[in-house]
Amino acid sequence: MKKLLILGAGTAGTMVANRLRRLLDRDEWRITIVDQHETHYYQPGFLFIPFGMYSKNDVIKPKRDFIPAGVELIMSPVELIEPDHNRVKLSRDGRIINYDFLVIATGAHTHPEETPGLQEHEWYKSIFDFYTVEGAVALAKHLRSWQGGRLVVNVVENPIKCPVAPLEFIMLADWFFHEQGIRERVDITYATPLPGAFTKPIASRHLGDILDQKGIHVVPEFMIEHVDPDARKIVSYDEQEIEYDLLVSIPLNMGDTVVARSGLGDDLNFIPVDKNTFVSPKHANIFVLGDAASVPTSKAGSVAHFAVETFSENFLRYIDGLEMQPSFDGHANCFIESGFGKGLLIDFNYDVEPLPGRYPLPGIGPFTLLQESEMNHWGKMMFRWMYWNILLKGQELPLPARMTMAGKWNDN
Amino acid sequence: MSTLVLNGISIKINEEGFLVDPSEWTREIAEEIAKEEGIAELTAAHWKVIEYCRQYGLESGKAPTLRTITNNAGVSTKEIFNLFPKGPAKKVAKISGLDKPEGCV
Ligand SMILES: Cc1cc2nc3c(=O)[nH]c(=O)nc-3n(C[C@H](O)[C@H](O)[C@H](O)COP(=O)(O)OP(=O)(O)OC[C@H]3O[C@@H](n4cnc5c(N)ncnc54)[C@H](O)[C@@H]3O)c2cc1C
Numbered sequence: 001m002k003k004l005l006i007l008g009a010g011t012a013g014t015m016v017a018n019r020l021r022r023l024l025d026r027d028e029w030r031i032t033i034v035d036q037h038e039t040h041y042y043q044p045g046f047l048f049i050p051f052g053m054y055s056k057n058d059v060i061k062p063k064r065d066f067i068p069a070g071v072e073l074i075m076s077p078v079e080l081i082e083p084d085h086n087r088v089k090l091s092r093d094g095r096i097i098n099y100d101f102l103v104i105a106t107g108a109h110t111h112p113e114e115t116p117g118l119q120e121h122e123w124y125k126s127i128f129d130f131y132t133v134e135g136a137v138a139l140a141k142h143l144r145s146w147q148g149g150r151l152v153v154n155v156v157e158n159p160i161k162c163p164v165a166p167l168e169f170i171m172l173a174d175w176f177f178h179e180q181g182i183r184e185r186v187d188i189t190y191a192t193p194l195p196g197a198f199t200k201p202i203a204s205r206h207l208g209d210i211l212d213q214k215g216i217h218v219v220p221e222f223m224i225e226h227v228d229p230d231a232r233k234i235v236s237y238d239e240q241e242i243e244y245d246l247l248v249s250i251p252l253n254m255g256d257t258v259v260a261r262s263g264l265g266d267d268l269n270f271i272p273v274d275k276n277t278f279v280s281p282k283h284a285n286i287f288v289l290g291d292a293a294s295v296p297t298s299k300a301g302s303v304a305h306f307a308v309e310t311f312s313e314n315f316l317r318y319i320d321g322l323e324m325q326p327s328f329d330g331h332a333n334c335f336i337e338s339g340f341g342k343g344l345l346i347d348f349n350y351d352v353e354p355l356p357g358r359y360p361l362p363g364i365g366p367f368t369l370l371q372e373s374e375m376n377h378w379g380k381m382m383f384r385w386m387y388w389n390i391l392l393k394g395q396e397l398p399l400p401a402r403m404t405m406a407g408k409w410n411d412n
Numbered sequence: 413m414s415t416l417v418l419n420g421i422s423i424k425i426n427e428e429g430f431l432v433d434p435s436e437w438t439r440e441i442a443e444e445i446a447k448e449e450g451i452a453e454l455t456a457a458h459w460k461v462i463e464y465c466r467q468y469g470l471e472s473g474k475a476p477t478l479r480t481i482t483n484n485a486g487v488s489t490k491e492i493f494n495l496f497p498k499g500p501a502k503k504v505a506k507i508s509g510l511d512k513p514e515g516c517v
Binding site for chain 2: 157195221223225237238266267268296
C-alpha cells in the first residue's frame with residue numbers, strides 16, 4: 001500500500017482528502033489526515049459575528065462529519081516533520097507516521113503577541129480582533145452597547161488571510177452604525193501598511209472610492225510598531241500616531257510553528273513551493289496547499305478550492321510518473337460585503353488584477369465584478385451553504401478552476 | 413515604460429519606477445534613484461541594506477520583504493524606517509534595482 005499523509009483538516013486538507021479518496025484506488029492507497037482540533041470553523045463567517053448577523057453556532061461543525069469513509073483521521077498536534085526520513089512525529093503518544101507523499105495544509109493563524117501592547121490588559125476591552133471566533137464573539141458583545149467614538153481598524157502586516165476581510169468589516173461597520181442610528185457619532189479610520197485600500201491598483205481605486213463615499217478615512221503605509229493601550233493610540237515605525245476609542249486589529253498572520261520546528265518555512269513560517277504545482281522545491285514528495293503555502297496569490301478558501309482541483313488532477317499524473325502540468329494560475333474569486341445588503345466580487349490570478357465585468361457568464365453575470373450589487377451580497381450569503389455542502393466535500397463547482405478574461409473589461 | 417538617463421546612458425524603468433532589467437543596475441544608478449525617492453545621500457548604513465537586497469535578489473529572483481530584511485540584514489525595523497522612510501521595503505527594492513516585493517496579494 002502507498003501512503004498519503006495530509007497534515008491539517010481545515011479547508012484545504014478536508015477538500016483534498018475527499019477529492020483524492022475518490023480518485024485514488026482504495027486497494028493501492030491508504031490516506032491518513034491529522035488535525036489537533038475537533039471543530040471545523042467556517043472562517044469567512046467570523047466577519048458577520050460582530051454585527052450579530054451570525055452566531056458562533058453558525059460557523060462551527062465537527063471535523064469528523066467531513067472526512068470520508070476510507071480516510072483515517074487522527075486527532076493530535078503534529079510535533080515534527082522529518083522530510084529526510086519521510087516521516088512525521090505526532091505529539092500524542094510520540095507516534096510516528098511514515099509516508100510516501102505528504103500534503104501540508106496547516107493554514108495560517110494570528111499572532112497578537114507579536115505587536116507590543118496589543119494583547120495586554122485592554123485586549124477584549126477596547127482592543128479586539130475578528131479573525132478568531134473568540135475575538136469575533138467578544139467584539140459582538142462590545143458593539144451591542146458601544147455608544148460611538150473613534151473606530152480604528154488596523155492591519156499589522158501582510159500577507160493576511162482574506163485580504164479583503166478588513167475592508168468588508170469596515171463597510172459592514174459603517175452600515176451597522178447607520179442601522180443603530182449612531183453613525184454620525186462614529187469616526188471610522190482604516191490604517192493599512194499598503195499604499196491604498198487594496199493590494200492591486202484598479203481594485204484599490206474602486207474600493208478607495210467606495211470607502212470615500214462612505215466617509216471612511218484611509219491611512220496608507222501605516223506600519224504599526226506598538227499600541228499604547230492606556231493612551232489609546234497606535235504608533236507606527238515612522239512615529240505617526242492614531243488615537244482610537246475602539247481598536248480592531250488584524251494581527252500578524254503566520255504559518256504554524258511545526259513548520260518552523262521542521263525547518264521548512266520562510267520568515268513567517270510559510271512554506272515556499274512551486275506556484276503552479278505546489279510541489280516543494282526541496283522535497284519532491286511534499287506538497288503544500290492552502291494558507292500554509294508561500295505563493296503570490298490571496299490566502300483564501302476560494303484559492304484553496306481552485307488549488308485542490310488542479311493539484312488533484314496533477315497528482316494523478318505525478319504518481320504515474322508523468323511531469324506535473326503548471327496548471328494552477330493563482331485564481332482567486334472573492335465576494336466583498338459592502339453593507340446595506342450589497343456586495344462586490346473580484347476575480348483575478350497571478351497575472352491579471354481584479355477588473356470590472358460580469359461573472360461567471362460574460363455580459364450576463366448574475367454577479368457584477370468590482371461593482372456593488374445586491375446579487376453579490378446573496379452570493380456571499382449562499383457561500384456558507386456551498387462551503388459546508390459542496391466545497392468541503394470536494395465536489396465540483398460549475399466554475400472553471402482557471403481564470404478567464406471573458407466578461408472582464410479594462411477601464412484603465 | 414520610461415527611461416532614466418544617467419551620464420548619457422539610458423536605463424529602462426517601468427511605470428512605478430522599478431528597473432526593467434536588474435542587470436543594468438550600478439551603484440551610480442542606485443544613488444540616482446535614491447535622490448528621486450528623497451534620499452539625498454546613501455550612507456554606509458544604507459549600503460549595508462542595499463547590498464543585502466542585491467544579494468537576496470540575485471539568488472532568489474525577487475525582492476525581499478521588510479521582515480526578511482530585518483531578520484537577516486542586521487538592521488532593526490525602526491532603523492530601516494529612518495533610512496528609507498515611508499514604505500522601506502518598496503523603496504529599497506527600487507534603489508537596489510529589483511522588482512516590487514510580492515508580500516502583498
Ligand atoms: C475573518 C476571515 C474571513 C475570511 N473570508 C473569506 C472569504 O470570504 N472567502 C474566502 O475564500 N476565504 C476567506 N477566508 C480565508 C479562509 O478561511 C482560509 O483561506 C481557508 O480556511 C484556508 O484553509 P487552510 O486549509 O489552508 O487552513 P485552515 O482552514 O485554517 O486549516 C488549518 C488546519 O490545520 C490544523 N493544524 C495547524 N497546525 C497543526 C499542527 N501543528 N498539528 C495538527 N493540526 C494542525 C488546524 O487545526 C486547522 O484545522 C477568511 C478568513 C478569515 C479569518
